Every structure is written in structure tokens, then in C-alpha cells.
Amino acid sequence: MSQKHDVWGWMLAVDFFFAGMGGGMLVIVGLLDLFVGEGRTSLLGNVLGPVFIGIGSSLLILELGRPFQALRVFVNPKAILTAGAWFMSFAITFGLVYATFGLDMFFWSSWVFARKVLAALCFITGLVVATYPGILLGRHKGRPFWHGPGIMILFLLSSLVTGFAAHSLAGFVFPPSTLTDVLGMFPKFTAGLLAFQLLLWFGYIWVKKSGGTTSESIATQRWINGDLSSSFQYGFLLFGTLAPLVLSLSSSPSLQAVGAALVLLGGALMRMLVVRGGEDRTWFPGEQKYRSRLPKGNEAFLKAWNK
Amino acid sequence: MARYAMVMDTRRCVGCHSCTVACRVHNELPLDMIYNPVVTVGPTGVFPNVRMTNLPLICMHCDNSPCVDACPTGASQQRPDGIVFVEEKKCISCKACVMACPYGARVPNHEKGTIQKCNFCMDRVDEGKLPHCVKTCHQKARIFGDMDDPTSEVYKLVNNGYPVRLLGELNTEPYVFYIVDSEVKL
């Protein structure tokens, strides 16, 4: 049983998706610039990275009960959400500034050292942004499906794989300025990471199911044969992971593009499922029965009483 | 300095829900908000060999409170006497605390756009009165007091018996203690 609207909802899942993908894109951009050279990714991709993080943050703000006071999130240094907010802000800034180096119209576009420094900053902040939702969720002691370090790996992995796919798609639309050799290998990287993803998710569910506490086992049941199971198994594992894995291995650019698009859909779906999977607290015995008998969700009753 | 705590004697609680109503009425909560549900464990077993226990839930005012840690705005705070509360004007309802609390003690107020929670009726406590849920309990199943005062009833109950902390394994160090019959598994 879920407590609709009283827990994090779909907007947060979409935030996690965009921010993670954007973070992943920055990681890739930073790494390539530092170790391969500039211009290996599409300028569009370079811009989209920070933009996606921005979209994610905006959705996060919309999800707030008091969106106009969003700036307050920067206040508590001990809170992981505060750290996340700062890192997202930095990542957006660094990412956008880095992207300007791809445009000759700016006089600083030839400052190599500055670009390398920014690439490093993009890598660092992007990596944090790509990983942080997983850390955030994994620290939730009372949410058995999330709790533990495993979720962190899954989020980082998904951020990277969606990052690669997004860069690929950006490259199809707007090819990179210099060389396409590296970008051409992205579908292979994607396929490799998807293979990891498939394996790790099987492992994650198995470990959770047989895992430490009864509540973990109960929470995981939703993924095996409960309300999340078909979205998870057919939507995410089959169409969001296995299918794009196969498509990415093909040599046809259009099939690869379809594969990349599926990766993105799969990534978004995974965030939705994970956020919903966290609706389950460690319920106390009898608590779900109690809550299921409250009028919440009984629209006819609520309408009659609030007329 | 005081350290406020509550003891729930589940052997006395009959599950009448008076505390829930008293809290909702006196704290003027919207009807979709409950700070202190009383859930019923069981009857477990098979008729006629059954058992039933009532479990009054509430904010545990943890010493190691995950909700305060999770709050990005500093709205969630803990007083030196242990009472965890939300400073409403700072809250932006990001629900980080809702998700962080293992006890379901944090409740969104959709009318105000903030998160609220039991604060042990701290205004009353500061005036030397008991929280509403304690005052209204016919069964005296809820005992409130100062854990730093060795003469207090809560101190004696906690130190002389075998009270249970809910989800104690999470190291949240709750300051709500449960007295439970030994056969009951929570």
C-alpha cells in the first residue's frame, strides 16, 4: 500500500533522471577532454548536459510544497540534499562555461589550460551529481528497498549509460566539430554498461529479496510479482536494457539511435520505479491495514464530505 | 537540563484511538493528518489461539534523528531537551524528512505546504503540562516525563524494565519506549 502524495512522487523521479543523465554527460565530457582531447562530443551534447541538470533541479523545485522558497535548500550543510543542491548548481555552471569553449565566437575558447581545469571540474561535479541520488536514497534507513550502498552503484551506472546514450543522440543530430571516432564507439560503451546494468539489477533484486531484513524482502516482492513487476521486468529490463543492448551492438546508426532512445526511456522508468519502491517504509505490524482504512484515496467519500 | 521521553505501555493500551483524536482536535490538524496513529498488531495466531496488541505510534524524538539530518533548510531542529520540531516558516516541504523518518512520523500539511510532526506539545510541556495525547489517555498507557530525572516515572520504567525501542537496530536512538508482553513480536 502506498501513501499517495505524502511521499516523493514522479517529479522527483524525473529530476533524478535528468540530473543523473546530465551528470553522466559531464563526466564523459570531462574525461574525454582530459584524456583524449577536445571536441570529441557534440557541442549539443555539451550544452545539454548542464541543461538537463537544470531541468532536473527545476522539477525538484516544482515538487516542493513552497516552490518560491526553494533557495532555502542551500542552508543546512549537514543535509545531503543541501550538498546535492550546491553540486548541481556548480555542475550547471561549469558545464555551461565549458560548453562555451566549443564556440569560436568567445575569445576564451582557445585558453587550453582553463578548458582543462573546467573539464576536470565538470568531471568531478558531474560525477557527484550522477551518484548523489543513489547516495541520498541509499542512506534511507527506514526505506528497505533503497537502504544500503547498492542503489548508489545502480544510479551511477544508469547515469553513465544514459549519459553515453544522450551524447550519441546529440551526435546524430549535431555531429562533433573535430572527430567522430570516439563518439562512434559510444554505442559499444553503452552496450557494455547495459550488460552491467542487467547483471547488477538481477543481483540487487536477489540480494534484497534474500537479504538482511523481512521488510527488505517484502519491499522487493513488489518487483518480483507485485505491482511494479511488469513495468520493471518488461519495461525496464527487457525494453530499457536488453533491447537497447542488442540494438547498440548493431552497425546501423539508426538502430543505434533507436537503442539510445530506449536507454533514455529505460533510465527514466527505472527512476520512477525506484522512487515508487521507496514508498514502502518498514511497516509496523498492522500499520498498513490501519492506513488502508483511512479515507485517503476514497474520492467519492471525500467529495461528499468536502462539498 | 531535561531529556523528554515517552513510555507506551502496550499492556494497558486498548486501542481506543482517543490520543489520535485529542491530538488532531487540539493541534487543529487537517483531517488527512495524523501524528499518532494506534495500529493493531493481530490478532495473530489462529482462532481461538490468538493474541492482540495495540501499538501507539508517534514521533520517537530520536537522539540520532535522521529527519533533522535530512532537512536541507534547517527547518527541522532538535531542542536541547530532545524535542524534535519543525520551524514552519523555514520548511519548503521537500519531504526529505518524510522519506528519512523510519517511523512515518512526518506528515505533509497540504493546506499549508509544510511538513509537520508531533512536537510532544512543546508549548504545553514548557508550561509544565502534559502532551494532549497523554492527558486524554484513560488507560494511562502513555507516560511522559524527563529521562534526566531519576525520580520520574519514565526514568523508572525505562531503567527498571525491559522497554523496547522500535527499529532500534537503525541506531536512531528513539526516546519513545514500548513496554510489551514478552510473547509479542514487533
Next chain:
Amino acid sequence: MSKNIDLQQEGIQVKKSACYFCHQNCGVLAYVKDGKVLDIEGDPDFPTNQGGLCCRGNIAMDHLDHPARVNFPLKRVGERGAGQWQEISWDQALTEIAEKLANIRDEFGAEAVATAGGTQRTDDWARRRFMNLFGSPNGFHNSHLCWIPTFMVETAIYGWCPFDLDLGSSRCLVLWGQNPGVSGMPEIHHIMELKEKGLKLIVIDPRYSETAAKADMWLPIRPGSDLALALAWLHVIIYEGLFDPEFTDEWCVGFGELAEHVADFSPEWAAPLTWLTEEQIRESAIMYASNKPGNIQWGTSIDQIGKPAGAAMHARALLRAITGNLDVPGSDLLTGPSLEYVTDEEMEANDQLPEEQKAKQIGSDKFKMVTWPGYSRIAELTKEVWGKAPTAEWMCEAHPPSVFRAILTEKPYPVKALLVSATNPINSYGETKLTLAALKAVEFMVTCEYWLTPTAMLSDYVLPIAGALERPTITSSYGCADFLLASQRAIQPMYERRNDYNFWRDLGVKLGQKEMWPWETVEDAYFAKIEPLGYGVESYDEFVENHRFHFPEREYQKYKRIGFATPSRKVELYSSTLEALGYPPLPPYIGPAENETDDPEIAAEYPFVLTTGGGHMPYHHSEHFQIKTLRFLSHEPYMSMNPAAAAKLSIEEGDWVWIETKRGRIKQKANLTQAIDPRVIFTPRGWWYPERDMRDPELGGCLESNTNILTSCDDDDCDPMSGSWANRGLLCKVYKVTAENEKEAK
């Protein structure tokens, strides 16, 4: 309410008021300023609740100025049930009602006016006084379901009914079909405290109730089979030598006859009837009889089992007697009526009702225990021994289902007017279809109410009644016990609301009874009641403010001084009073109202045993369903059944199901629970839906989930002594609600 109110501000008065949302009348402190109640809290100095308040008590402020309250006298202007009203003055309402009643009396006789009562929480003598002065014997309550038959049967056996338990030094308490865990919070509090000190608790209940969960021994009895259990206990206690030989020798008559009578009622005999094991029956009997002193708390379930009710009360009373658990310290006390203050009976003017009118009381020819034939006999004996009689209001009533039938059939004579006070008979009286038909058929109906209930909707006049905080309260068990607790009103009634005392008095004045109503206000009347206590106070309020309680010094074993109030002045195990009224002097075995042995053809179609009417938080009878904060805790009706039974019917937790008896069917949701035998179904009482269309025929959905659709008022199902009808121990079937079967004619 209280959050932002400064209770320290100047000008605040603290009134010692009482809760009025169930029968417990817990003490409440009301903070009042300028005639307005700012806040309330439980009174910590009140002996019963000690500061506690339950769900219901906490909603006093919601109740006080609830938007749905009736605040002005209403006169029907459209069709009955159409919900079209005109606000009129009290004077106009009373003038018109008086005129109508006078016309009916002229044409059909005073007995053509009846009144239906309900949960008047404390006293209802004013209504009886009015009826006596008006000349009608046809007042009634659903008190038949609530201790009154018990009171009268027990009084026949040993001269009074133990209303007061001396629990403090008791060693064993039997709660026989009683669940104070939801119905009496002060009581369960004291029980739990004593339990911690070693009191043994036996709970007899088909359900593993809130209270059963705290018991040392729980007997999950087949609903309606209480009589078999009581007879078997008598057998065990007598034949295993656990009775009190001194007491039975010296103070009882008929012990030999009783021993012979119960010789065959062994645990082996009772086990298949009660669905308990022989060991359970034997052990529980031994626990009660050997942990002395012990108590059997009064509860209302046996009043509600219909046909075997009277015999079961009789057998249960004998248990106290043969164990000597009567009026000794720690046992069930026979306080007798209070001799120190004016009892309700003395306020009723029963001598004003002519004998020929008493003889016309509907139902008194069939059911004699709680009608004039039984009452006068018992009142005479108690007056001789105690000096006073039990109250006639409650103890001496017309038989409600028979009055409803008289409205419909004009037999034995026409009943043309019904004055309804503090009840919604559609939900609270048995066999709803009969009741509803009668309410629709009666020529003239007036309802005194807080709300426009389904019954009020069908009335010609609805009068606004003062509620909690607006009325003084005396809690004294009507003078049938020796103590008294008094509370004052916090404020004068809001709007045009009035105390129902004023309704009866002012109506009486309009009908020429003025000199018989010397007390203008209810406080005046209450002052007259408490003045003889000798506290030297000038007013009722002064008594409340300075004294509030009267607990007399307790005298034990009064029978040694005055005897028992029976013809022989002893406990009559073999009851001459019952015999004289034409009832068996020893309790015979009678099966549950409907059962598989006596009614195999019913059992074939209706395989489950039904028990109805248990109380449930946060409601009281059919009350409080419109209080939002309560309704949002419990917004749908849940019947209980065992998962094993549900599985066979493909019923899952939370499914809507039909529960059907020979009399009709209702819809509730399934609560699957191991608290109940797979052969038993439990339905909670009271359910209606005030948020729905209140006009006829919808009437707030009062037929949809109302458990009284299922109960039986058939004369054959009623207790032959008291006429109490059958809420429990009936046969039913259960099946899932589907779109198709929902359309079927009901």
C-alpha cells in the same frame, strides 16, 4: 481549538461539566468566557475518568456548534421526508403539538400517544412524568436491550440488581458479553489497574475483543448460547462442591430444586451448544467460584439474545447467589435505592397514571417482567424492604415492536402519535423494516434531536435539544444505586436549543399540568433531588461547585438487617415472583433465537451464526457519524469474519459483502480476522451516512449498512419474560457484492 487560546486570560470561569456522548458521563472542565466555551479538558479530579477523555469526549467543541445541528424548532411544510422545514418559535411548536395531542386523546384515548426513547444518558423521568400526567402507559425505550430485563429478573431473584461492583478487593471478574475496552473507558482503566494487582479476568465473548485481549481466560462462546454456559457453570459449581454452603443454607430458598434442575446440564452437555470445550467450561466455572470474592459485571449482551435472554439472566443471577458473591466486600453489591436523595422514581408521578390505563400498556399481556404486571409486583416488594422502588422509566415500558405493530395494524388499538426523544429508532430499534414502516405510518410524529436523523426527517416537528456543555447532568443510575455524581452546564443552550426537560414540562403546562411541574428549570428539579442530602447548599450549581459527588458510607450484607426484597426475604433460587407471573421458577434451557437444531431449514440456507450490535470506537450507537474528525478515522462499516470462512466464499479483505438474514440484507466491508470463529459473523451497529441525501427514500443510506435490518422482533424470537428482541444468535449468510446482485430488489 485549544492551540491558540490563552486559558490564563482574565475573566475565564472553569465550569464543572460532564461529557454527554455516551453513558459514562466523564467529568469535563469547561473554560468559559462571556457565555462562550473556549476549550474543554477531562477533569482530573473526577473519580471515574481522572482527566481522561475518549474519542467522543474530545469532540465536544465540534459538537457544540456543528453546522448540521438543529438550532431552531422546525415544522414540516412539505411532504413527510421531503426535508422542507419552516423555523418556528418554541411557543408555536408547543401550542400546536399540545393541540394535536389533545385531539388524539379526545378521539382515541391517551394511550394512542406513545413515546420512543433512547440514550438519554442520565435520567428520563421527566418524560415518564409527562406521560403519566397525560394518561398514557405507552412510553418505551430500547432499554430492553440494555440491562433493564437483567435488572428486573435479578430483582425478582434477590430483591435488587447489583449495579455496583466492589471491585477494589475482588479477586475475579467475569465480563459476560461486555467490552469496556470500547464502551467504558473509565471501567477498563480500573479493571486493568486491578489486574496488575492480581485480579483474574474472564471474558465471555464470541469475539476476541479489545477486552478479551486483556483477559486471563477468554471463552469464545457461540453467539446466543449464554444460557447453556450459565447452566453448566451452575452444574459444575454445585456438583464439584464449590458453592457457598453457609449462604445457600441460611439465605437461599430452592437450592435442592436447583441442584436437581441442573443435574443434566453438565459441561459435556453444554460443550456442543456453546462451542466451548468441556475443560474450558469447567475451568472457567472453577476460576469464578474459587477466587472469592468475585464479580460478574453487568453487561448488556444477554439482554440482546432474544428468546433465551430471561432464562440466561436468571441462571447468571443464580451463579452469584450460590457462590455467596452478593453484598459482601469485593462482590456484587445490592445497594438498594438511595434513601438519601430523591430518586428518579419519586420524580415520575407513577401514582398519577390510572390503573385502567396501566392495564392498556401495549405488550404487557405477553411480556410481563418490564411492564406494569411485573413492575408493580416487584416495586411493591422493594418498597416494603428497601423503602423505595426502582425507576419505572426504563424498568416498566411498553413493548416497542408491539407498539410499532399497533401503529401499523391498529391492534390492540390505534396508536396515532409518537414523541421521539434522544433516539433514531430506524437505526437503533430491531427489525428496521418494521420500525421504518411504523414511523412512516404514524399519523403524528415529533422528534427531539440534535441532528436531522433519518427519523427526524420523517417527523412533523423537530425540536432542538441542548447537548453536552449546555445541560446539567446527574449520574446516579436513576437512583437505583446509592451514589450520585453531579455536573453543571457550562453555558446556557445556544440558539433556540432547550433541555428536553423543558420540552416535557412546557408541553405539560400547555396541556394543563402546570401545578404538577413546580420546577421551572432542570436545575430547580435537580436541586429538589439533591436537597435532602443535607449539604446545606442553596442551589444545584453550588452543590456541583463545592461537593459534586455523594458517596455514602458503604454498608455490606444489608440482608442481615432487612432481608432480601423477595416474598420470602431470601434469595429465591426457585423464584416465586417468576412463578406468580407465569414464568418458570427455575431457568429452563432454551436454544438461541435461531439455531441449527430448532430451525434446520433456516440453517440450511443461512449457515453462519450472527452476532450484532457490539460497540465500536469512535461511535456510540448510531451517534457521531456526522462528526468529521471521528468519521475520518472510521469511514466505512467493517463486518468481521474468519479468513477460513472468507476463503471458501472467495471473499477478500476489504471486499463489500452482503450479510443476509430472513429479514433482509445489508452491505458492509469484510474485515478478515482470526478474532472470530469461522462459523460466526459479526456486524457493528449504528451505521448510516449523514453525508448522503437525507430525504425519503434515501434517508441518509439508513438501510444500506444498518445492522438492525438483520435483527428479529418476531414475538417468537423475543424473550418471553421481558420481550427483549434478538440481536445475537441469529442465522445469516454472507456473499460478495457484485454489480448484478446489487441491482436485485432488496
